[in-house]
Amino acid sequence: MEKDSEKNSEKKNSNSDDRRAAFSAMTLAWELGYMISIPLVALALGGRFxxxxxxxxxxxxxxxxxxxxxxxxxxxxxxxxxIINKK
Structure with a gap:
């Protein structure tokens, strides 16, 4: 019984780690998208004006x-x- 509960605990931790990694990757993608798009749109519109x-x-x-x-x-x-220096 204890082995079953340990396996379930490991699966929960694995799922939690997978979700955290996926969320972290999505957050990074959104950040990079905004880092590129906001200056581009703002400066292009300012230049056109x-x-x-x-x-x-x-x-x-x-x-x-x-x-x-x-x-x-x-x-x-x-x-x-x-990001590289954190690892």
Whole structure:
């Protein structure tokens, strides 16, 4: 009987660990998605707005997109190094 309860306990712990790992992976995916999309959308819209206002049509939009790529790349790099250093 004790062996059965130990096996059930191990299965529960295994399921709990699997759920925790899946939730952690989903959380990381959402974080990375937001790290990329928010700067891209904000800086692209800001660049487009300034382009229309100043009459410099594609240049500030492209500058905003390039800046967003740089910012997002740095944020993703920082996040991955934090995760690697935790392990």
């Amino acid at each position: 300034l382009d229309k206002k100043l009459g410099t049509e594609p240049f500030l939009l492209l500058a905003g997109v390039c800046l967003a790529i740089i910012i997002s790349s740095y944020m993703v790099y920082k996040k991955t190094t934090d």
